Amino acid sequence: xxxxxxxxxxxxxxxxxxxxxxxxxxxxxxxxxxxxxxxxxxxxxxxxxxxxxxxxxxxxxxxxxxxxxxxxxxxxxxxxxxxxxxxxxxxxxxxxxxxxxxxxxxxxxxxxxxxxxxxxxxxxxxxxxxxxxxxxxxxxxxxxxxxxxxxxxxxxxxxxxxxxxxxxxxxxxxxxxxxxxxxxxxxxxxxxxxxxxxxxxxxxxxxxxxxxxxxxxxxxx
Amino acid sequence: xxxxxxxxxxxxxxxxxxxxxxxxxxxxxxxxxxxxxxxxxxxxxxxxxxxxxxxxxxxxxxxxxxxxxxxxxxxxxxxxxxxxxxxxxxxxxxxxxxxxxxxxxxxxxxxxxxxxxxxxxxxxxxxxxxxxxxxxxxxxxxxxxxxxxxxxxxxxxxxxxxxxxxxxxxxxxxxxxxxxxxxxxxxxxxxxxxxxxxxxxxxxxxxxxxxxx
Numbered sequence: 001x002x003x004x005x006x007x008x009x010x011x012x013x014x015x016x017x018x019x020x021x022x023x024x025x026x027x028x029x030x031x032x033x034x035x036x037x038x039x040x041x042x043x044x045x046x047x048x049x050x051x052x053x054x055x056x057x058x059x060x061x062x063x064x065x066x067x068x069x070x071x072x073x074x075x076x077x078x079x080x081x082x083x084x085x086x087x088x089x090x091x092x093x094x095x096x097x098x099x100x101x102x103x104x105x106x107x108x109x110x111x112x113x114x115x116x117x118x119x120x121x122x123x124x125x126x127x128x129x130x131x132x133x134x135x136x137x138x139x140x141x142x143x144x145x146x147x148x149x150x151x152x153x154x155x156x157x158x159x160x161x162x163x164x165x166x167x168x169x170x171x172x173x174x175x176x177x178x179x180x181x182x183x184x185x186x187x188x189x190x191x192x193x194x195x196x197x198x199x200x201x202x203x204x205x206x207x208x209x210x211x212x213x214x215x216x217x218x219x220x221x
Numbered sequence: 222x223x224x225x226x227x228x229x230x231x232x233x234x235x236x237x238x239x240x241x242x243x244x245x246x247x248x249x250x251x252x253x254x255x256x257x258x259x260x261x262x263x264x265x266x267x268x269x270x271x272x273x274x275x276x277x278x279x280x281x282x283x284x285x286x287x288x289x290x291x292x293x294x295x296x297x298x299x300x301x302x303x304x305x306x307x308x309x310x311x312x313x314x315x316x317x318x319x320x321x322x323x324x325x326x327x328x329x330x331x332x333x334x335x336x337x338x339x340x341x342x343x344x345x346x347x348x349x350x351x352x353x354x355x356x357x358x359x360x361x362x363x364x365x366x367x368x369x370x371x372x373x374x375x376x377x378x379x380x381x382x383x384x385x386x387x388x389x390x391x392x393x394x395x396x397x398x399x400x401x402x403x404x405x406x407x408x409x410x411x412x413x414x415x416x417x418x419x420x421x422x423x424x425x426x427x428x429x430x431x432x433x434x
Contacts, residue, residue, distance in 0.1 A: 011244040017255045018311075019304035022416045099261050099288060106235070116231045120239070124261055124290075140419070145260070147290075149244050155232060159247065172251050182251070197419040204413060204421050204432050208385035 005115060006152040007160045010179035012186050013124065014145035020189035022196045027064035031210070032199060034060055034067045035087035043125065044095040046071060052093060059188050060195070086134040089198055091191075098145065099124040110153060118153025129191065131198040137205075139198035144190055146183060243292045255299050259292040267291055306345050308418040313352050317410070320422040321356040323433050324408050328426060332406045334364045339411035349410050349420070357408075369400040369407060384413045388423055389430035396428030403427055 022028055036056045038049040053069035060067045068087065102121040110119035124147045131140040151157075157175070164173045203210070243259055245251040267275040267289035275289050297307065309316070334357050338349035350368075357364045371379070375394050379387045388409060395401040407425035422433040 009244045009246060011254055011259070013259045013261070017299070019299070019307050021305045021308070021418055028416065113231055116228055117235055118232060120235070147244065147259075149242070153232070155228075163247070172245075174245060174251075193418060197417050200414055200417045201419065201421070201434060205434070207432070208383070 005154045005157045006150055007157055007175055008148055008150045008179045009174060010183050011147040011149070012145075012183075013147055014126075015142055016144045016146050016183075016186045016190060018190065020193045022189075022193045024059065024063060024188050024192040028192065028196050029060055029063045029065035029199065032065045032089060033087045034065045034195075035070060035090045036060070036067060037070045037072060037090065037092045039072055039092060039094045041094060041096060043097040046073060052095075056091070056093065056191065059191065063192065088134065088202070089139070089195060090132045090134070091195065092128075092130045092132075094128040094130075096126050096128070097123060098126050099147075115153040116155055118151045118156045120149065120151055122147065122149040127187070129194055131195060133202050139201045140194050142190070142194055144187065146186070148179065148183075243290065252299065256295050257292040258295055259290055261288055262291050263288050303342075305412075305415075305418055306342060309340075309412075309420065310345065310348065313349065316420050317349070317352045317356050320408075320410060320420065320433060321353060321360060324406075324422065324424055325357070325360050325362065327424060327431070327433070328406050332363070332404055334362050335367060335369050335401070335405060335407045336364070337368050337407070337409055339409060341412075341415070353408060353410055365405075369395050369405075371395065371398065371400065384411075388425075392425035392430035393428050395425060401425065401428075 036053055038044070038053040038056070040046045040049040044052070049071045050069075053071055057067040057069050100123045103119075106117070107119045109117045124145060127144045127146075129140075129142050129144065130138060132138050160174050164175050168174070243249070243254060243257050245254040262270070264275060264278040264287045268277050270291065271289075278287060296311075301307075302310075334354075336350050336353045336357070338346040338353070340346040340349060354364050354366075371391065371394055375391070375398075379391050379394075382390065388411075392407065395407060401407055409423045409425065410420050411422070412419075413421055424431045424433055
């Protein structure tokens, strides 16, 4: 009930709004084997890390890659890569909280005024992405930063809902699922582009030879 | 009527306090917000960069907010130039810096450097070449303005070859035809797939081609 009067706004900060050339809907990673590691920390709880990994697996599987995921946990040993087939690309994802703002005074004022004064909470996070090849050589890395601002107040929600309904185009809408969709589009685009650049770099540095494992996996002509 | 006026004025102080918030909202569209480059800075760093707008942090610390979101308008608005050109040009200084650093470390002798960029858009290719030459000069290298050119027949053959064979063959031909001598180095900067946004580079020394990245 409380969240129905809230509007969450997403703002891409560092790198997330950079243009993307690669189309995540087509097979950009045919024959590639990937290992995605979502590393839990203070900001990313193990359950959230698992969800992130599942999400990223779906992203790259849709682009033709064979994806394995791993969520390293404290007290358990890392995956034995020597035993299984090695990945062509190893993607490490680490998240951290850069900034958080949540004023108790504003929440009190909001409650006293029946949310006519909106309560505002915001946080800025950084998603660190590192991509390596099977030997551990770093092919690409980037830090993606985004910001979410949540306004809770019946007046603000009503104004934004009316604007979405009457004035704003679909791409400009702020209410409903818009922030999740916008963030997913940016995050998936940047991750796909980084991985594609890493794949090309690896290919060039190997003298344009596919890795022996990738050759084995490709269908014979 | 008075009650309604009071109700409308109530949230005003909160919104006044967020008048400069760069996130999308009632007065700023998502498109406008995406044309800003924003980064979060500590108050001390923000004061150093924007002394008129951000006060100095108090010496004894504070309970209040101690960081700032600093935004600058992007030089080119989103969609004004093709996506790949935008990414490559907006990170050109760093990319070219990395390439020339690696290249300079590999060939440290008294050589004359030649640079060319292989990019589908000639205007962007020219910018890449100029940036690479400038970086090499700043690193103390002797850089030539001349771009080594092969015979038309060679170019016709090379045009049809995949990058794996084209660049090493071009390098060998440069040397065989005397376009490049033992005192010359050729640095090529290129993309090899239309979908990538990161430049590759290779070095041609004494007729041998070496991929750098």
